[in-house]
Amino acid sequence: MVEKLKKHPSLSKKNGPVVLAIMDGVGYGKYEEGDAVKASKLPNLDSLTASCPHVAVKAHGTAVGLPSDGDMGNSEVGHNAIGCGRVFSQGAKLVSNSIATGHLYQGETWLKLTNNVKEKDGTLHFIGLLSDGNVHSHIDHLEHMVRTAKSNGVKTVRIHALLDGRDVGATSALDYFEPFQAFLAELSDESFDAKIASGGGRMVLTMDRYDANWDMVRKGWETHVLGLGQIFPSAVDAIKMLREETKAIDQDIPGFVVADEDGQPVGTIEDGDSVIFFNFRGDRSLEITKAFEEGDSFDKFDRVRVPDVEYAGMMEYDGDLHIPAQYLVNPPTITRTMSEYLAFNKVRQYAISETQKYGHVTYFFNGNKSGYFDESLETFVEVPSDVIPFEEKPEMKCKEITDKVVEAIESGDYDFIRLNYPNGDMVGHTGVFEAVKTSMEAMDRQIARLKEAVEKVGGVLILTADHGNADDMYEHNKKSGDVTLEDGHPKAKTSHSLNPVPCIIFDPTYNNEYKKELKEGLGISSITATCMNFLGFEAPEDYDSSILDY
Numbered sequence: 001m002v003e004k005l006k007k008h009p010s011l012s013k014k015n016g017p018v019v020l021a022i023m024d025g026v027g028y029g030k031y032e033e034g035d036a037v038k039a040s041k042l043p044n045l046d047s048l049t050a051s052c053p054h055v056a057v058k059a060h061g062t063a064v065g066l067p068s069d070g071d072m073g074n075s076e077v078g079h080n081a082i083g084c085g086r087v088f089s090q091g092a093k094l095v096s097n098s099i100a101t102g103h104l105y106q107g108e109t110w111l112k113l114t115n116n117v118k119e120k121d122g123t124l125h126f127i128g129l130l131s132d133g134n135v136h137s138h139i140d141h142l143e144h145m146v147r148t149a150k151s152n153g154v155k156t157v158r159i160h161a162l163l164d165g166r167d168v169g170a171t172s173a174l175d176y177f178e179p180f181q182a183f184l185a186e187l188s189d190e191s192f193d194a195k196i197a198s199g200g201g202r203m204v205l206t207m208d209r210y211d212a213n214w215d216m217v218r219k220g221w222e223t224h225v226l227g228l229g230q231i232f233p234s235a236v237d238a239i240k241m242l243r244e245e246t247k248a249i250d251q252d253i254p255g256f257v258v259a260d261e262d263g264q265p266v267g268t269i270e271d272g273d274s275v276i277f278f279n280f281r282g283d284r285s286l287e288i289t290k291a292f293e294e295g296d297s298f299d300k301f302d303r304v305r306v307p308d309v310e311y312a313g314m315m316e317y318d319g320d321l322h323i324p325a326q327y328l329v330n331p332p333t334i335t336r337t338m339s340e341y342l343a344f345n346k347v348r349q350y351a352i353s354e355t356q357k358y359g360h361v362t363y364f365f366n367g368n369k370s371g372y373f374d375e376s377l378e379t380f381v382e383v384p385s386d387v388i389p390f391e392e393k394p395e396m397k398c399k400e401i402t403d404k405v406v407e408a409i410e411s412g413d414y415d416f417i418r419l420n421y422p423n424g425d426m427v428g429h430t431g432v433f434e435a436v437k438t439s440m441e442a443m444d445r446q447i448a449r450l451k452e453a454v455e456k457v458g459g460v461l462i463l464t465a466d467h468g469n470a471d472d473m474y475e476h477n478k479k480s481g482d483v484t485l486e487d488g489h490p491k492a493k494t495s496h497s498l499n500p501v502p503c504i505i506f507d508p509t510y511n512n513e514y515k516k517e518l519k520e521g522l523g524i525s526s527i528t529a530t531c532m533n534f535l536g537f538e539a540p541e542d543y544d545s546s547i548l549d550y
């Protein structure tokens with residue numbers, strides 16, 4: 001339960017609002033080469049850094065509740081941490097623990113789905129992202145479940161595997177598909193038949209989010225469920241031939257269907273089957289889940305037929321709407337978030353981003369909860385994102401977002417304003433270095449407007465990020481640090497980085513209420529208490545320490 005927040009001993013609420021600007025995917029790079037943040041001309045960010053208190057904060061690994069410090073941060077865990085001021089074990093860790101302890105397999109959902117196919121002589125299907133990126137899924141989880149399905153007496157398993165290349169190397173798919181295909185062949189025998197049945201690039205089919213592009217889900221449905229699309233004798237063959245044909249990187253490889261020698265798909269989804277969507281992260285799992293779960297009210301595309309299956313997600317993807325109805329592992333229960341405290345303490349809040357990160361500044365920021373805590377005190381604004389490859393329009397909607405934030409600052413109607421500029425991350429994921437520079441420079445021009453508006457009303461501007469990406473755009477040799485070359489050019493890196501991120505505090509009415517040297521070595525979960533301090537409050541006892549030293 002939240003309660004009244006104590007008044008801060010030295011800081012009182014400023015005239016203007018506290019504005020928290022999350023520059024998605026913008027970290028402090030550790031290499032010169034490939035750091036698109038350093039390579040960009042950012043006069044406004046540079047001048048704020050030069051003149052304001054600032055410090056690097058951790059945004060990866062255990063600092064944000066992931067299994068190990070080898071795990072890069074991501075938007076879900078980053079916004080969870082900033083939104084609740086503490087670190088909760090996240091999906092990746094919870095699923096691994098549940099599998100390691102066997103708890104998952106004693107759960108009613110696993111038993112129901114495996115018994116269903118045993119009783120009806122059906123097929124157990126797994127759909128999800130095939131890599132060890134550990135942002136949305138982990139291949140080890142899938143392998144363990146396939147093995148256990150066999151030992152639990154399931155006879156037929158089919159995998160519908162999405163190529164990653166966004167949380168892992170841009171063209172690393174065969175590093176996962178070849179050994180996995182061999183693993184299935186090895187495991188199959190006269191009483192157990194496991195195969196990959198379909199697949200395709202994660203940015204082409206199935207894994208859309210925030211209703212940005214339902215056509216991806218339609219393509220996924222047609223490929224995985226109906227078995228429609230280009231047919232190949234195996235997934236590995238499909239990847240090799242489609243790469244040759246399209247020159248696309250993994251995330252953009254077209255959908256494919258694996259067919260037998262008669263050209264029949266080896267694994268369409270039929271009545272009496274069970275389906276497990278094995279991604280643990282919710283944002284890119286919700287839409288395909290709705291396609292399986294919703295009845296005649298579903299109107300996003302023509303499903304042609306809806307098989308009568310037992311469907312389960314790896315985790316509950318929306319804790320308020322309870323989607324999916326069935327899931328294998330409980331998500332983190334994040335309580336007493338900053339938004340809930342602020343609403344209870346009558347603080348007026350405004351949250352905004354464009355579609356691609358709108359759910360991050362609302363749902364994930366509020367501890368995986370959709371909706372308001374107090375509608376009379378909160379305003380959420382979504383600026384529609386372009387539905388085009390972001391390297392084609394790298395500015396994205398940072399200007400339109402800023403237009404609305406400046407309006408909100410000048411209105412005097414809000415005490416705490418949070419915004420996310422997706423630029424560094426969404427364009428970082430394209431791997432196109434020059435586009436990232438354009439994107440960063442466009443965002444920097446908007447930061448000047450934020451600073452000016454905050455200064456005018458005597459507010460505070462805090463600039464930070466949820467994890468790195470744009471700061472690390474080339475693959476590097478992990479040992480030597482040398483840039484990895486491909487055909488004589490640096491190999492593009494599309495995934496997030498392990499780098500720390502900035503926390504820059506622009507406080508134009510500063511009058512020694514705190515030391516200018518901010519505390520070092522903290523994580524982004526300390527941004528929360530810092531924002532609360534500037535609102536004139538002490539943070540709750542169990543919140544991670546503020547970055548301010550007062």
Ligand SMILES: O=C(O)[C@H](O)COP(=O)(O)O
Nearest residue numbers: 074075076135166167425
């Ligand atoms: O979903 C994606 O785009 C990536 O896998 C993770 O990126 P995000 O955590 O920044 O959304």
Ligand SMILES: [Mn+2]
Nearest residue numbers: 024075425466
């Ligand atoms: Mn992010």
Ligand SMILES: [Mn+2]
Nearest residue numbers: 075425426429
């Ligand atoms: Mn990202």
